Amino acid sequence: MSETRVFLLPDLGEGLTEAELVSWHVAVGDEISVDQPIAEVETAKSTVEVPSPYAGIVAELHGQPGETLDVGKPLISVTPVGVAGVAADDAAPAEPAGPVVEPAETELGEPVAEPAKAHPEAEAYREEEKAGSGNVLIGYGTPGGHGVARRTRAPKSSVAVAEPADAKPAEDDLSLLRTRVPGRLGAVISPLVRRMAREHGVDLGELPGSGEGGLIMRRDVEKAIHAPVAEPAQTRPVETKPVETRPAATQPVETAGAPEGVDARTGLPIASRTPVKGVRKAVAANMARSRSEIPEATVWVDVDATGLLELREGLKAGGSQVPGLLAFIARFVTAGLKKYPELNTRIETASDGSQEIVSFDGVNLGIAAQTDRGLVVPSVRAAEKLTARELDAEIRRLTDVARQGKATPTELGSGTFTLNNYGVFGVDGSAAIINHPEVAILGVGRIIDKPWVVDGELAVRKVTELTLTFDHRVCDGGTAAGFLRFVADAIENPTTLLADI
Known part of the structure; x- marks a missing residue:
C-alpha cells in the first residue's frame, strides 16, 4: 500500500491563522521535488509562494483558488516515488488510501512524546515541520538542510501513549508549534x-x-x-x-415581506456584498484595536518648506542624484526620535493587567503605502543609521515590493514609528490612527503656495502641515509638541541636519 504524506499549510508569520489560495503551480499526477513552489497564497500581509517539503507524485490538492485555508489544515498530499510500486511515470494514483501521518522523530531517532494522538492534525503538523531541506518560508522553516544529522524512524506501535493533561510538551514540540x-x-x-x-x-x-x-x-x-x-x-x-414580546404583525414585514436583493432596513436594492478579508481585514482589525486601546491626542503645525525645496533644486542643478522630499523628512524624523525617544516605544500589558513602556535602541521607520490590496506599512530597519540618499533608496524599494504584494511579514510588522505622506492624495491634514502597537504617527500634507510673513513682510511661501498623533500614556503634550517643532524647524532650516546627504 502506498504511503501518502500530507503537507499542512504552515504558519506564514506573526500570528496569521489563515491564507487565501491564489493559484496552484502543480496538478494531481505531477512529480515534484523538495522546495519546489506548489502554490501561491495571499495572507493579510503579503503574497507568497509555498514550497513543498516533500518529493514525489501529487496525490491530492486540498483546496480551490479563491478558497480561504486555515493554518494547520491539509494543503497537498504527496506520494513518494518508489514507495509501494509507485513510479515516476505512474502519474495519478487511483483513489489513494487514507493519508498516513508518521510519528514525530528526533534527530537521534528517539521517539518524541506524542501529546495529540487523538488529534492527527497536530501530529501531522509536527511531522511536516521536521521534513524538508532547511529553507525558510517566512515563519516556517524546514530544518533538514544544514547538516547530515541522521534520522532513524521511530518504530510504529499499535498502542497509543496518551500524555497526561498537565504534562509539559517537549521543548522540540514548542519550537515547532x-x-x-x-x-x-x-x-x-x-x-x-x-x-x-x-x-x-x-x-x-x-x-x-x-x-x-x-x-x-x-x-x-x-x-x-x-x-x-x-x-x-x-x-x-x-x-x-x-x-x-414583539408584536407578531411586525415580523413578516421585516423578513418574509422583503423582496430578495433588497435591504430590509433601508428598502434599497443591494448592489454588492464584499467579504472583508486579506489586507482589508487586517487593517480593519488593527485600526479598531488602536482606537479602542490607545488614548490618543493630536497636535499639528504649519511649516514653511520653501528652504527644503530650494535645497533640492540646488542639488539638482549640481547634477547629483537627489533624494525625494519624503526621504529628507524621514531623516529629520529619525533625528527627532533620538531627541524624543518616548515616541519610539511600545506599551506591553501583562496577563495581570500591569503595563510596561518598552523602548528601543534604534528606529524602524514605517512608511505608509497605499496599494491595490489596501494600506500597508513596510518599515525601514535601523533607519537612524541611514543618510537621506540611503533612506530614499530603501523607501522606494519597500514601496515597490509592497505594491507588488511581495513584502515579507518582517518588513510589514517590525516598525516602531510611522511616517504617513497623505499629501500625495491632495489633502492638507489628517488625524491619523496610530499603527498599533506603535505609539505615534506623523502625517505630512500637501505642499502648496500660501501667504506667509517673512522678516515682517508678507510673501508667498511653500507651506505644508505636519500632524502628530500620539499615545498619551507614554508622554504628555510637551514631549509631542517638542518633537513636532523639532521636525518643523529642520524642514524650515534643512542644512543644519543634512551634512551627511
Missing part, C-alpha cells in the same frame, strides 16, 4: 489550540497561559470552554424576551 498571538508578548499557541479556541468562541487575547513563559496550552482552552456553565441560564431569558 509556537506562534505568537498578535498583541500578546508571552502567549504562544499551536494551530490545534487556535482551532479549538476558534470553534468554541474562546478569546485567546483574554486567556492567561499556564505553560512556560505564558504559553497557552490545550488544557487552558478546555478550562475556559467548560468554565462558564451557569452563564446561559442568566442570559437566555434576556435574549428570548424581545422575541416573545
Whole structure:
C-alpha cells in the first residue's frame, strides 16, 4: 500500500491563522521535488509562494483558488516515488488510501512524546515541520538542510501513549508549534489550540497561559470552554424576551415581506456584498484595536518648506542624484526620535493587567503605502543609521515590493514609528490612527503656495502641515509638541541636519 504524506499549510508569520489560495503551480499526477513552489497564497500581509517539503507524485490538492485555508489544515498530499510500486511515470494514483501521518522523530531517532494522538492534525503538523531541506518560508522553516544529522524512524506501535493533561510538551514540540498571538508578548499557541479556541468562541487575547513563559496550552482552552456553565441560564431569558414580546404583525414585514436583493432596513436594492478579508481585514482589525486601546491626542503645525525645496533644486542643478522630499523628512524624523525617544516605544500589558513602556535602541521607520490590496506599512530597519540618499533608496524599494504584494511579514510588522505622506492624495491634514502597537504617527500634507510673513513682510511661501498623533500614556503634550517643532524647524532650516546627504 502506498504511503501518502500530507503537507499542512504552515504558519506564514506573526500570528496569521489563515491564507487565501491564489493559484496552484502543480496538478494531481505531477512529480515534484523538495522546495519546489506548489502554490501561491495571499495572507493579510503579503503574497507568497509555498514550497513543498516533500518529493514525489501529487496525490491530492486540498483546496480551490479563491478558497480561504486555515493554518494547520491539509494543503497537498504527496506520494513518494518508489514507495509501494509507485513510479515516476505512474502519474495519478487511483483513489489513494487514507493519508498516513508518521510519528514525530528526533534527530537521534528517539521517539518524541506524542501529546495529540487523538488529534492527527497536530501530529501531522509536527511531522511536516521536521521534513524538508532547511529553507525558510517566512515563519516556517524546514530544518533538514544544514547538516547530515541522521534520522532513524521511530518504530510504529499499535498502542497509543496518551500524555497526561498537565504534562509539559517537549521543548522540540514548542519550537515547532509556537506562534505568537498578535498583541500578546508571552502567549504562544499551536494551530490545534487556535482551532479549538476558534470553534468554541474562546478569546485567546483574554486567556492567561499556564505553560512556560505564558504559553497557552490545550488544557487552558478546555478550562475556559467548560468554565462558564451557569452563564446561559442568566442570559437566555434576556435574549428570548424581545422575541416573545414583539408584536407578531411586525415580523413578516421585516423578513418574509422583503423582496430578495433588497435591504430590509433601508428598502434599497443591494448592489454588492464584499467579504472583508486579506489586507482589508487586517487593517480593519488593527485600526479598531488602536482606537479602542490607545488614548490618543493630536497636535499639528504649519511649516514653511520653501528652504527644503530650494535645497533640492540646488542639488539638482549640481547634477547629483537627489533624494525625494519624503526621504529628507524621514531623516529629520529619525533625528527627532533620538531627541524624543518616548515616541519610539511600545506599551506591553501583562496577563495581570500591569503595563510596561518598552523602548528601543534604534528606529524602524514605517512608511505608509497605499496599494491595490489596501494600506500597508513596510518599515525601514535601523533607519537612524541611514543618510537621506540611503533612506530614499530603501523607501522606494519597500514601496515597490509592497505594491507588488511581495513584502515579507518582517518588513510589514517590525516598525516602531510611522511616517504617513497623505499629501500625495491632495489633502492638507489628517488625524491619523496610530499603527498599533506603535505609539505615534506623523502625517505630512500637501505642499502648496500660501501667504506667509517673512522678516515682517508678507510673501508667498511653500507651506505644508505636519500632524502628530500620539499615545498619551507614554508622554504628555510637551514631549509631542517638542518633537513636532523639532521636525518643523529642520524642514524650515534643512542644512543644519543634512551634512551627511
